[in-house]
Each structure stands twice: as structure tokens, then as C-alpha cells.
Amino acid sequence: MSELDLDFMRKVASTPRGRGVLSCIQCGRCSSSCPVARLITQHNPRRLMEMVILGLRSEVLPQGLPWYCLSCFTCLDRCPQGGDVGEVMFAIRNLAVKAGNVPAGVVAQARSLMDTGRVVNPVRSILDKRKSLGLVEIAPTGVDDVQKILKRTALDKLIQSR
Amino acid sequence: MTEPAVLVVGGGISGIQASLDLASRGIKVYLVEKSPSIGGRMAQLDKTFPTLDCSICILAPKMIECSHHPNIRLLTYSEVKKISGSAGNFTVKVLRKPRYVDEKKCTGCGICFEHCPVEVPNEFDEKLGMRKAIYMSFPQAVPRVVTVDKENCLECGLCESVCQAEAVDLAQKPEEVNLKVGAIVVAVGFDLFDPSEIPAYGYGRYKNVITALELERLLCASGPTGGHLVRLSDGRIPKKIAFIQCVGSRDIRFGNTYCSSICCKYSAKDAVLVKEHHPDAHVCIFYIDLRAFGRGFQEFINRAKSEFGIKFIRASPGEIIEDPATKNLGIWYEDTVAGRIENLVFDLVVLCPALVPRTDARELAKVFGIEIDKYGFFRASDNITNPVDTTVPGIFACGYCLGPKTGDIPDSIMQGSATAARVAEVLMEG
Amino acid sequence: MKYAFFLGCLIPARELSYETSVREILPALGIEVVDMKGANCCAPFSIQSLDYASWLALAARNLCIAEEMGLNILTLCNDCYESLLMVNNTLKQNPNLKNRVNEILSEVGKEFRGKTEVKHLVDILYEDVGVDKIKNAVKEPLAKLRVATQPGCHLTKPKRLHLGFVKEFGAFDELVMATGAETVGYDRREMCCGGPLRDINDELSRSVARQKLIDIKNADVQGIVTVCPFCFLQFDLGQLEIKRHFKEEYNLPVLHFVELLRMAMGMKLRDWEIKSHRIPITNILKGRS
């Protein structure tokens, strides 16, 4: 119908981590507890919830809004309604990704995961150090499985497409 | 046959009203109160909203009427231990805790507590003030007799020696009283949620973070500070005061998903009182939804804003941080209407805790055999049609022990009267 | 006490001293660990942000490995802990999701049965070993050491979702105090280090870390004690980055809790381990190594 479409809230609420948006009473405990919101005005979890409730898909998904959250879960800890704002953030980010909004850093980590089974890999010197200390060898691990899984969830395409 | 007498449990305003209505109706009433005096929560309040009547001043006459009424027998400092029988015919076992003072002899002159060497925090003053080990909770206490708190008593015998009435009896034993009644009215009231459950607000850690009930005592002329509103940390007069709503109510984490129904209103009232004490004080009320429903409250809130310049901010603060040096309190909040996140510094922060079931509500429910609802309040047999009947015939309930049924004093009084009507019906049927 | 050891990616790749210290103290406390062969990344923030199903499946795969080993999981990294704990509990509580995930896992010949528990080192030390036993193990108490603690968000907060509302994190402080050190409270203690946004939004990540450092500096402490490798990174390396961007120096040495414990238990830090700290910890070590 219009911008204030119910479907967006529905979509968020229907994802396993997004249900919490329905509990929101806009009290502002999340926003006043959020370490990021205190630093930058763009980010305000409470307002983001309101925007989802209002159904402002085109304002929420394409821009940076989903990617300021640290998922430190302070909000989730403080929300009186058990709204799990931090969880809803993941739901929103998942939708943002489907809408093609992914920061390069995220893709990089995902690619690393796909290639080596790890998001962080040791540099040469560390590898030598480990050998000299006789610590377990750090090599790519479970790569085949990881790739199979990502193929199955179709995440691989998205990663390669970037 | 139906016993023509009634047991009322709880001497708060609701229980008092039920007792008086029944008694003046010609029905014999046993009024059992756990603490040394009747009066309940209303006795602790400074003034009542929205008329700003002095709370104890309008309550005291009713309390005294209870103690004078030929049809009412007061059993204070007593607890109901066992109930048997059924509607029209209950047998009740009441335990009279030893006062270590002869109620008949004591004149309440108070010489004893002038001499008593032991000082302990006074529960009636929310432990902000002190009382002696032999004490009267508050000056208007009914019955006007003292009580020895054996926990803290040194048994030095001073009180015994100074009492002209020879009322002190440290050897007194608990006494069991068996009552036969036709109906029972439960009016045991509520407790307050313990705000230290929410660490981010620092109650218990920060001295200048207090509860609304503590504020009532601080504002009250007969309170621990003689009605002088000061900070507990340094006795300074607070110039910036904040009220925070919904502390533990509307909160799923503690199971108190309900609205306590009275906090928005009494906060507005307290805010106005604070302004009357210190006209130059800045007062902010942080709320989620401003629930000023019912007669005269919207109008009162409007006055609070326009006449007294009290600031209402739609925000539920995330956390409070104390400045260790000044003991001032920085509140992190988002003014959700202005959409700005701020940190304002206050001298005193008043938390408005949820009203929760009494800690002993569950065992009481067992004693009476009545059901409790999901919050732990007593369940009405039908919230709409039988709001003051419990799930057991012949046992009724009124006041806040039924949960936040809009919750304020007139409601408790109406419920008290309503139970009186129900009791009368039951006794007529028999 | 025997656990499947989930080392994660960050620690073995960047914070060897954490790993070596753990491997030294665990036996001394009667904890045996078996490395998890073929375990993949826990699927942290970045992966979770991409896709829900992928997260569940990737984490579940690790849980399956532990199940096959017939052991409960011990994690060091808070992110690993958060990811594995949440998935483990979610799948246990939600049969539909479990089926969906097992369908995916069938591709790699695994099945999630819900037979393992996920535990963080701190939980194990606090609940299973116990503070008293640790106190006994302490040979050289770190007296007169004032530290600020950072247990990390993902150790404490996600528990609320699955283990009910948890009050502040007294547990970690008790452990730190068991080493003889004094923990000092500071503002916004439970605030995040900014770690999750490292490499995603570095500027923001830094500013958050900076706020933490400011608050900690105000508390006038000799150092910071962390559990999570991300917190460590944010504070240790972070101080250098902040120096570069904000021209501010905090000079707050950062120690892994296990290093602290190790010293208290009388096992010296080796030279390379000491050097691996970007902010010199020598002041703290004075007369201790």
C-alpha cells in the first residue's frame, strides 16, 4: 500500500531472531543503554524498532543503519519487555544482506571462512612460532564441509558475487 | 447454622473499611493484623493524590473508630495459622505473637522507649529512621500500646522498671485464639519490588537512589527527618530530583508484566509535594506511558506541568551512574519524543517500584485454600462479575492483595465495602 | 574433568600467550582437554549477520564433533561461546529448527543430537573447579595489583536468552580476586569493547574501545584483565590504533586472565609471552618474573 506497510514488520517478526520487535513499547531503555548510540546519532536501536514497526523498509535496509550495532546485547539485557533488540538486529541484518547491503569486512570474513574454515588465519611468523613451541598445527579445517553447508544455504553465491 | 461473625485479615485501609461497614451493619468482626498497629500502607504515606489530604490525618479517625467500635475486636500483632470448615462455618486458629507488654495495662505513654538503650531501624519508616527495641511504630498507632522486639531486646529490664502501669511482661508467651466465623475477608495488601534486582539503577549501591515509599517517609512531617527532604548521603537539600517509572513493573524479566496502576499518579503528587518543600527544585518524571486515568488525575497532571513546572520526559532510563565524589547521579536516558540520548545529573533519584504480592502471599493462600493468579496475587473467582470473591465460597478479598485492580485508595475502599456487601449476603443466606 | 577443546580462530592465530597459558594451568587444576579435530569457525557476528540457517548449521557442525567425542565443549573466546551456546540451546528447544539444520548437516554426514553442553572457561573455573580450589592453587598471590576487569559481553549477556535473567557478573571478579589482585569498579563496566565491528566499521569499533579506556583510566588502575580475545585485541592493539587516530595515550597494560592466574599459581611468563603484549606489562610484572 504505502511506505507504512505492515509487511516489513511482519517479515522481521516472522524470522526466528526478529520476533522481539513485536514486544517493543518504545520505552528507550535500549537506546539509552547502547554504547554506540551514545557515540553517533545515526544509530538508535529504539528508533530502528519504531522504523520497522512503521514499515520503513527502504529507509532501514539499504543504508548503514543495520550495521552500527555491536551485538553487545546490552539492550537485550535491559529490555523490560524481553524484546531482545540485539537479536532483532540480526534479523534486520539478514534482510539487509538479502537486499544486497553487506559491508566489505563481513564479506571478507565470510570468504576467509569459505576458503579456510576460519575467519582469522595465522601469519607465517605465528605458524613458525607455533611449530617451535610444539603447539597444535593450525591449518585450514573442515573446508569441504563448510563449503557444502554454504552451498546448501546458498550463501556461497552471495559471497562469490562480491 | 451460620456463624454471625466475620474474620477480616489485614488492617490496611481496605480491611478497615470492610470491618467498619460490617460492624456498623451489626455484624461481629475480628480484625487480625500481622504488625503491631493497624493502618497499613496508607499510614506510611505523607499525602494522598489528587486532593493532597494528609494521609494519616484522614486515616487516623477510621483507625480509632475500629478500636472503639463495640462490634470490632482488634487482634493486632497476630497471624492466622489455620482455617477449617466452610462458608457460614469457619473455625480459625489465630496466633497472637507475644508483645511482651500487657495490652490492657499499657497506656502508650512512651516512657519505656525513652529509656530503652537499643536503637534499631524502624520498619515503618522504611528503615530510614530509628526506633527502640521497645517501640510504637508511629505516633498514631492503634492500638496505642508498645511492643518489645525480642530479636533486638537486651532484656536489661529498664523498660520494666520505668513503666508505672507495670505493663511490661518479658515472660509473655504466644497465645492461640480459636474463632468461629461465618465468612472471611482477606485484605493483606502488597509489598514493593526490590529495585536492587535491576543493577543498572544502583539501588542499594547508591545512597541517593531511593524508592517512592522511602520518599513518602522523608516528606512526612512525622517521618525520620521531620518532614525535611534531604539526601541520605550528605543531608544536603536536593535541588534536582528525578522520578523513574516502571521499575520492575511492565517488566517481563521479573514476571511483573502488569502495570502497577498508581505510580504515575503518586509520582505527580510527590513531585508537587517536593516543589512545595523546595520551590526552586527541578523535578523530572521519566515515564513510558503517562497513566493518569480516573477522576481528576489528568487535570492534576496538567496542573503539575503548568503550575508547578514539573517536567515529564517520555523515557525509561537505561542506567544510573554515581559520581563517587559528589554522590550525584547521572541518568542515561533517551527523550523518545525529542529522539535524543542524554545524560542528566540529579541530586536525588526516586525509583517507583512495582507493587508485588506480599512475600508470604503464597503460604497465606495455602492457609486459606484460595488460588493465586499468575503474578502471585489472590485470584478473584471472576474478575468481571465476582471481583471480590476468591475461589473459595465464603472467603472474600479486597485491596491490593487482589492485584493492581486500579489500585488506589478509593478503589481499595470500594472493594472493602463491596466485600462487606458480599459477606452480608452470605450471612443472610445461612 | 574432561572437555572437548574449542580453540577458535583468533587465539591460535594472534594470541598464543593465551593458548600457552591455558594449556599450562588446566592440568594443574585437574582439567583435561582434547582438541576438536576438524572443527570450523564458530560462526561469529559476521556470519550470523549474513544468514540465519548458515549460522545454525556451521555452529551445529562443531557441536556434532563434540557429541561424537562424547564430551562437553570448553571455549576460551566469548564469541565462540556465544555462538555455540545460543545454537546449542536454540536447537535443543526448537525441534523444527533442529530438523531443518540436520537436513543441511546430512550433506556433510553429521547429525545434531543435542548431547553436548557448551561451557566457557570462566564458567568451568567458577562452577566446576570453584573459587576455593583456585585460591589453594595460588602460590604467589598478586597482592597490591589494582585491575579493571572486562569479562566481555558475550560471556555474560546471551545467557539471559537461554539461562534466564542474569545479574551482573560477580563470578569473573571473584576469580580475579582469587589471584590476590584487587578488582576496581568503573563506569559502564558492562559496556562492549567494540570488538564485533573490528574490520567491519573500524572507526566506530575504535571509538567504543576508546570510551572504555577513558572510563577505565578514570578508575586509576594498573591494568586491564580480559577473558575474551576480542576485548584483549581492542584494548591492547587498540591502544596503539587510538594513539594513531586520536593522539591519545592510555598506557594501560592488558592481561589475559589466564596469564594472571598462571603467574599467581607460580608459573612464570616466558620472555616471548611478555613481549607479545603491545602495551608493556613489565610494571605489573615487577618482582613477579
Add this chain to the structure above:
Amino acid sequence: MEEEPRIGVFICHCGVNIGGVVNVPEVVKYGKTLPNVAHAEDNLYTCSEAGIASIKEAIKAHNLNRVIVASCTPRTHEPLFRSACEEAGLNKYLFEMANIREQCSWVHPHEPKKATEKAKDIVRMAAARATWLQPLEEPELEIKDSALVIGAGIAGMTAALTLADQGFKVYLVEKEAEVGGNLLRLHKLYPTMQDTSEILDPTVKAVKKHKNIQLLTSTETSEVKGYVGNFKVTATKDGEEIPLEVGIIIVACGALNYEPPEGLYQYGVYDRIVTQLEMDELLREGKIGKPERVVMIQCVGARKGEIRALGLEGFPKSDTAQLLAKILKAKKEEGWPYCSKICCMNAIKNAILIKNQSPKTDVIILYGDVRVYKEYEDFYSKARDLEVRFVKHIEEATPEITKGTENKLIVTAYDALSGREMKLPCDWVVLSTPMRPRKGEVLLARMLKIPISPDGFLMEAHLKLRPVDTQMDGIFLAGVCSGPKDVSESIISAKAAAARASILMANKKMRTEALTSLVDEELCIGCGLCEEICPYGAHWIEEGKSKTVEALCRGCGACAAECPRRAITMRHYTDEQVLAQVKAALIPEEIEVG
């Protein structure tokens, strides 16, 4: 005067309420010096049991025949002190109260010296009057054990049943042809969502078959004469007058749902703009179809003319700032000042009903505050679970409603929490309007001589302590005639009113104040001015002389003031008493010694 007046003066510290300002011991000392004062003392709280006890003791010890308590207000405490006197064998009209709190310490907290002097003046005046006090007997009234209940809504019926079950005869008068009142129009009840009929039908059945209840429908209460215990009521049923004699009256005349004037929110201008009550009926008849969107607007005609809780200082920085400029120009709409209490729940109830009928429908509720008190909070959560959307809008910016394409209505409102304009195309607009007092109530109130409160509802005797009593003995209030209530609250108030009423009837007798007017037939010329002026109808002329009906007289003194021949004196406020007091105030040195 038969015996020497011996006055006892008791001065109350009231904790620090008085003692903190007024130098009480000094006032006591002064009191002792006053003529006829035989004893004076101070008490920490004269109203406490100790205070009462010492009054009684002093009366005996000093055989006092007059008592003065200088403390707070007679309204709350006079009865207590009077009974203390009676218990000590002293006629209670020999008691006099001096208010040195409300009228002294509380108003002069910063001038202790002057306040102390004023307290002395007040005590002196009281003593002067006390000297002239006379013992009086209170007339005893018979109370008929039958009741009139006006209005057969849920409250009226409940009150009637409660009394009838206790064996009292009840006349239940309803001016409509059908009993049930507002509930007749309601479809479902929150929060249980049960059909209204589930509650209404059994009640109606019980009322109709109860042997003690005489139900009079299509009947107006056209006249009320008499007084507590003996009300003579005329009920009129299609022209025919039915005389009723009852002991007490319970008023349960209910309230109305506020109908917005045509044009307010385009109500009555466009189709599909309805009130919640109308939506209730539409839902019952399943007439709303499967709308794409329904928008509900709260507080239409309620809470109007107030400055709302906007953090105004905050605006300059926020997006909402620009809006506000626009907003503050917004026209004031007519309405009622109070919050009607039940509208939030009603809106949520209908929202849920709509969602149940067509889950796809987008229901948006524009609110200022969501006032879902007590456990209704769960009801609110339930609605959110059903994806009902609650949007806090800027109320000052009265939402505008226009016609859109494809037969939609368009609501333009402002979201207060993200500061933006919203255009909401929708199929239905539902206005949550408050309960409002009946117009006819005014006449009834005049007939019953009970006051109407500023918000237009019938006024209780004391907002806090006597919520179902009125200032008229024997007349009680039940249900929404004394302010908005939901069904359970109405039922509670009805039972409460019945309880209060039954006390009078059960006791069969009561005493009334002896403070009444007394006509000196010698002086009276039967001019009838008193009959005209008396607001309680306590005076009328018989055989050329004025008569007083003591039971009706409230002792207001209007007649005494009006009487051209000074033929009327007020008992307990005789000219001697009042003038002595005035003199004592103006020329203290000349206090008359009685």
C-alpha cells in the same frame, strides 16, 4: 445559664504540623488565662488514643462542661472528639473545635511568631463561643427498609440484587424500555472477550424474577421529596404517577458515549468513520468486511486543552521541531478534560476482534499514552503479538482525514517517536471517544440535592474516603454516573453502594445533626422567604408560619440570614455564639464572661 462554664482547652502539636511553627506551650499558657477556662494542656497528637484518653480524664478530673480542641479540621476530626466528650458523659454539642493547622500553621510556615499570636486569637475566639454553647439533642429518624435504585444498567441491577438478596425491598427504575444500559450496545468484554450477554442475561433474569425487586421500565424519576429514611419519590410511567416510599436511594443513572460533533475528524462527513462503540456494533454484525487497514485514533474529545508531555526544550535539535511549529497552530478541538480510562482497552479489544476476523488487516492505533493499567498490560502485549501496530502520534497535530483514491480514507498524522509525517490510506477510521456525563443528570442531581463535580459527573462525598457516598445522607452513587469505569469496576462500586446503603436500612434508625434552624413563631410573619431560599426544601409555610423539617435541614443558615424579622436562629450557631466569637476576634479586651 444554669451552670458556670468550665472550659477545657486541648492544643495539638500534630507532630510538627502545628508544633513546628506555632509555640504550642505558649498558647496553652495563654489559654489558661482566658475567662471560663478551667484547664488547658497540649498533646503531641490529640487524635491519638492517648489524646482522646486525656480529654476524657480531664473532663472528669476538672469536671469540665465545655471542651475545645485546637488542632486541625472539623471535617475529619470533629466526630472523633465529640464522641470522646460523649463517652465522658458530656453532650457532644458542648464541644468546639479551633483550626490552628489549615488556618494557621500550614499557611504561615515562615512566620512562627505571628502564627503563634494568630493561634491565640483563634483559641480565644473558640473559648468565647464555647461559653455560649448549649447541649442539644439530635433528632432520631426512622429508616424505611426499602430502596430506590435509579437506572437499570449493570451497576443499578447489581446494586438492586445485592440489596434484594439481603432481604430489602428494592424499586428499580429504568427510563428506557429495556434494562441493561450501555452494555446493550457492547459486543464483547475485555479482557476475557466473552459476549456481553454472558454477563448481562443472567443479571437481567435474576433481577426480573427476584421477589424483592420491583422493576419499573420506561419510567422516569420525576420527583424526590423527603429525606434519609423517608424519601417520597414520584416515578412517572407513560403519564401515570407512581408514588414510592423508600429509605435510601442509589443513583446509577450511568453515562453516555461522547458522540463527536459532525465534522470533527470528518465524523458524519465521510462514510466509514465511526466511534469505538459503533465499531463494536459493526463487529457484532460482522459488517466491516476484510479491510486492508483500519486506523484508530485515541483521546478524541478527551484530555483536551492540556499541555501534553512533550520535552519541548528538546525540540530545536530534533526532526520533530519543524513539525511542532505547524502543530502548535493546530486548532483546539472541543471535548472533555479528563481521561476516560477505558478507551485504550476498548480500542485494543476491537483491534483484536478485527485481527481475529481478518488477520491480514493492518490495524494501527494512534495513541498519546497507552493507558492499559493493571493486568490489561498483558492485553496490550497480546495485541502486539497479533501485529496490531501502536504509534504514538503528536496529539497537538490533530490528525487530518481526507478522501483518497479507490475509495480510501487517508489519515495524515505525525509519529512522535521518529518525528515524521505519516499518510495512512485506510478503509475505516475509528474514533475512541470518552464517556461523558448525561445531560439529564443535572436535573436529577438538583432533585436529589447532590453536587456535580467540575468534570460534569456526580460528586462523591469525599474523593478518597467516601467514593460511593454523597453529601446527602441516604443517597449513594453506583457505576459510571460518578466517572468512567469498566464493567468490573462498576460492579464493585455497585456492591459498595449497596453495602453502605444496607447499613442504614439494617439499623432501621439514625440520628442527624442537631445543627438545624429554629423558627420563633412569635416573630415569624410567614413571608415565605425562607421557603424560597432553602436549597434543601426544609422550610415551608403552614398556617402563616414557617415550619422546619429538621431531618432535611443541613444547617446552612441561608434562611436565618434571609429572614427579615430575624425570626430564625440556627441551633449551635446562635447569634450570641457567633457574635461572642466576632467580638473576641475584634476587641479581645472585652470578652464577655457568660
